[in-house]
Amino acid sequence: MKIAVLVRNVVDCRIPLPVDEFGEKPLLEGMINIVNPGDWLALDYALNSLPVRGDKSVTALSLGDKESEETLRWCRAAGAQRVLRIWDSALAGADQLGKGKTLAAALARVEPDLVLCGDNCLDQMLSLLPGVAAAAAGISYVPGVTTIERLEKETAVVVRKLEKGRRERVHVRLPAVIALVDGGDSLYPDLPDSVAAFSETVPCIDLAGLGLSAENTGERANLAHTVSLRLARPVPVRPVTPDPNLPAEQRLRKILQGGVARKQGEIASGSPEQLADRIIAFLRREPGARL
Amino acid sequence: MNKSFDVIVVGAGPAGTTAALVLARKGLKVLLLERGEYPGSKNMFGGALFGGVLSQLVPEYWQEAPVERYIHRKMITLLAGESAVSLDFESANFKQPPYNGFVIQRPRFDRWYAQEAVKAGAVLLAQSTVEDIIREGSQIVGVRVRGRRGELRANVVIAADGVLSLLARKAGLRGDFRPDQFSLGVKETIQLPPGAVEERFRLTGDEGLSNEFLGRMGDGLHGGAFLYTNRSSLALGVVVHAHSLKDKKAAIYDALEKFKRHPVIAPLLEGGRFLEYSAHLIPEAGVAMTPKLYTGGMLVAGDAAGMVLMGGVFLEGVNFAMAAGWTAAETAANACEKGRFDAQTLAQYRERLEGSFVLRDLNRYKHVLPVVLNKRLYEVYPSLVCRTLEKWFAVDGQGHPKLASIVKGLLNEEIGFWQMARDGYQLGRGLVW
Numbered sequence: 130m131k132i133a134v135l136v137r138n139v140v141d142c143r144i145p146l147p148v149d150e151f152g153e154k155p156l157l158e159g160m161i162n163i164v165n166p167g168d169w170l171a172l173d174y175a176l177n178s179l180p181v182r183g184d185k186s187v188t189a190l191s192l193g194d195k196e197s198e199e200t201l202r203w204c205r206a207a208g209a210q211r212v213l214r215i216w217d218s219a220l221a222g223a224d225q226l227g228k229g230k231t232l233a234a235a236l237a238r239v240e241p242d243l244v245l246c247g248d249n250c251l252d253q254m255l256s257l258l259p260g261v262a263a264a265a266a267g268i269s270y271v272p273g274v275t276t277i278e279r280l281e282k283e284t285a286v287v288v289r290k291l292e293k294g295r296r297e298r299v300h301v302r303l304p305a306v307i308a309l310v311d312g313g314d315s316l317y318p319d320l321p322d323s324v325a326a327f328s329e330t331v332p333c334i335d336l337a338g339l340g341l342s343a344e345n346t347g348e349r350a351n352l353a354h355t356v357s358l359r360l361a362r363p364v365p366v367r368p369v370t371p372d373p374n375l376p377a378e379q380r381l382r383k384i385l386q387g388g389v390a391r392k393q394g395e396i397a398s399g400s401p402e403q404l405a406d407r408i409i410a411f412l413r414r415e416p417g418a419r420l
Numbered sequence: 421m422n423k424s425f426d427v428i429v430v431g432a433g434p435a436g437t438t439a440a441l442v443l444a445r446k447g448l449k450v451l452l453l454e455r456g457e458y459p460g461s462k463n464m465f466g467g468a469l470f471g472g473v474l475s476q477l478v479p480e481y482w483q484e485a486p487v488e489r490y491i492h493r494k495m496i497t498l499l500a501g502e503s504a505v506s507l508d509f510e511s512a513n514f515k516q517p518p519y520n521g522f523v524i525q526r527p528r529f530d531r532w533y534a535q536e537a538v539k540a541g542a543v544l545l546a547q548s549t550v551e552d553i554i555r556e557g558s559q560i561v562g563v564r565v566r567g568r569r570g571e572l573r574a575n576v577v578i579a580a581d582g583v584l585s586l587l588a589r590k591a592g593l594r595g596d597f598r599p600d601q602f603s604l605g606v607k608e609t610i611q612l613p614p615g616a617v618e619e620r621f622r623l624t625g626d627e628g629l630s631n632e633f634l635g636r637m638g639d640g641l642h643g644g645a646f647l648y649t650n651r652s653s654l655a656l657g658v659v660v661h662a663h664s665l666k667d668k669k670a671a672i673y674d675a676l677e678k679f680k681r682h683p684v685i686a687p688l689l690e691g692g693r694f695l696e697y698s699a700h701l702i703p704e705a706g707v708a709m710t711p712k713l714y715t716g717g718m719l720v721a722g723d724a725a726g727m728v729l730m731g732g733v734f735l736e737g738v739n740f741a742m743a744a745g746w747t748a749a750e751t752a753a754n755a756c757e758k759g760r761f762d763a764q765t766l767a768q769y770r771e772r773l774e775g776s777f778v779l780r781d782l783n784r785y786k787h788v789l790p791v792v793l794n795k796r797l798y799e800v801y802p803s804l805v806c807r808t809l810e811k812w813f814a815v816d817g818q819g820h821p822k823l824a825s826i827v828k829g830l831l832n833e834e835i836g837f838w839q840m841a842r843d844g845y846q847l848g849r850g851l852v853w
Contacts, residue, residue: 161457161458161461163457199546317567317568317569318568319568319569319570320548320564320565320568320569320570320571320572321424321570321572322570323545323548323568324424324451324543324545324572327543327544327545328543396677398674398677398678
């Protein structure tokens with residue numbers, strides 16, 4: 130049985146993203162790309178838990194630029210028999226429909242009996258991709274699957290997770306894209322396999338190789354276009370009224386300065402007695418405190 | 421299992437990546453192992469790269485490498501309680517290629533540099549922490565990686581695994597360290613408002629500044645501090661002797677906070693936003709802590725071999741690490757050519773290093789350690805110089821005394837002439853002649 134696993138290379142957004150000096154734009158440096166955890170579990174499920182009778186071959190596919198190579202190398206190290214990267218510079222600005230069509234064309238090349246992926250994706254945009262690819266390929270997309278109970282050549286019976294702990298058993302005609310909510314245990318590739326995977330060349334197929342064109346699937350085919358991008362409005366800072374005890378001239382100067390300097394933190398150090406004195410002095414300065 | 425690599429390099433820092441790059445260019449099968457998510461993710465240093473060695477390996481590297489600013493201005497500042505005296509050196513020559521040095525950020529630079537090694541043919545495996553060596557008799561033949569089944573074998577292992585080198589220790593090449601052989605450095609990266617770096621440090625375009633400070637750091641801690649200008653942020657930190665921290669039972673972050681609040685430093689940081697905090701141990705005893713550099717099947721390079729030049733007002737490590745990595749690679753390649761990997765064959769590594777600036781400079785500055793450990797360097801002289809100038813420049817209606825009388829008065833008050841003469845001799849022996 131031929132199994133394809135869709136693997137997405139995502140920025141690890143579980144850790145704080147580095148942003149530029151204005152706090153507006155994520156900075157490339159410091160970002161860590163990882164294998165989407167859900168897809169990694171799906172790969173583990175495909176390799177170790179899938180109830181397949183007879184032979185099984187697993188192909189990991191990833192649509193992405195050069196950064197995706199490392200993701201596929203780890204898949205290869207974990208045991209995928211084949212990996213395939215799908216990329217073309219025309220896809221850089223393509224929408225999910227264009228990318229989905231491309232992925233569907235790649236799946237047609239691999240001719241899998243079953244396609245697996247993770248149900249969750251750290252990257253919100255990429256979470257649509259397996260569903261769109263299934264639609265473009267004209268096959269079913271079954272999300273929220275906890276287990277594949279039975280797997281035949283052309284059919285499968287899967288259990289889907291519903292709200293409030295309910296489960297439903299679904300009969301699926303294959304090939305289909307099945308998005309798993311759980312997978313196997315985390316894979317720890319062996320050293321020799323890792324080294325072998327990182328020594329290999331990762332095959333990459335472009336749009337021409339898939340028989341597609343940039344006009345149909347690239348950025349130019351996008352049905353929605355970004356017209357403009359506006360940054361979030363800054364939160365207005367209410368100017369603090371100057372201390373009424375100050376002379377009028379100083380109050381005016383403070384207002385004309387464009388507001389009073391933002392309150393800043395203060396770090397105190399020293400002996401416990403000194404610290405206590407500093408804290409009391411600090412509280413006395415506070416308008417709200419009455420010491 | 422057959423030996424699958426000619427050389428395994430442990431650690432994708434400057435020493436390790438240089439070794440991997442040189443070996444891969446020679447057509448050898450080389451594996452570069454890195455414990456971080458990617459090269460540079462766990463690496464830390466002050467921020468200045470002096471690229472003499474790198475420009476020989478990657479000509480005009482600054483065209484491709486992610487550098488922040490070239491350093492054309494170097495300041496050395498003596499820091500006293502409320503005042504400071506600076507020597508400000510600026511050279512037009514440092515503004516020209518091949519440039520004397522650059523300010524860099526390790527996560528970006530190391531990642532770029534490791535990719536150069538990969539392009540040359542090295543295999544890079546990140547997220548792999550080497551935890552043990554594999555021995556066959558007296559020969560080291562490979563390594564084991566934490567949490568992964570299997571072992572990796574090679575003819576030569578180059579240990580470039582950083583200052584606390586587990587591999588050098590496992591191989592029996594070094595013993596326990598002493599606190600007086602290390603300093604602890606902590607660094608903050610502080611984002612400044614747009615244009616502030618140029619305005620506050622008188623910089624235009626890609627010009628950059630490195631500023632080293634000497635003085636008492638915090639409550640009686642001995643050490644120095646540094647400040648480097650990134651493109652739009654500052655890298656600043658303090659480096660304090662480990663024994664000083666131990667003796668005073670002090671926290672180094674207090675020292676950094678005090679440094680940041682110093683009247684000379686605080687205005688430079690105004691409006692800044694804290695981005696990052698990191699810490700690192702620095703081997704600074706030079707040849708006094710250099711381990712045995714080789715054994716059968718293994719070479720040690722970079723911080724792992726204590727190859728950091730500590731000169732009191734300068735602290736260099738990256739160029740030493742790169743030179744050592746290159747030398748280790750040449751030695752390993754030579755051994756592969758001969759097909760002999762025993763300690764006797766690899767002994768040429770030390771000979772080669774002795775012929776290079778690495779061990780020459782470490783030997784040349786071996787007397788600097790007592791200078792660096794001299795507490796008066798931090799507690800007395802910076803404040804002596806500052807107080808002298810303060811008294812001399814002060815216009816208080818009492819008239820200007822001559823400089824000699826101020827110095828004499830303060831010297832007698834602080835340490836006395838003979839003590840200063842002895843310290844002067846020590847300083848001269850360490851740094852001047």
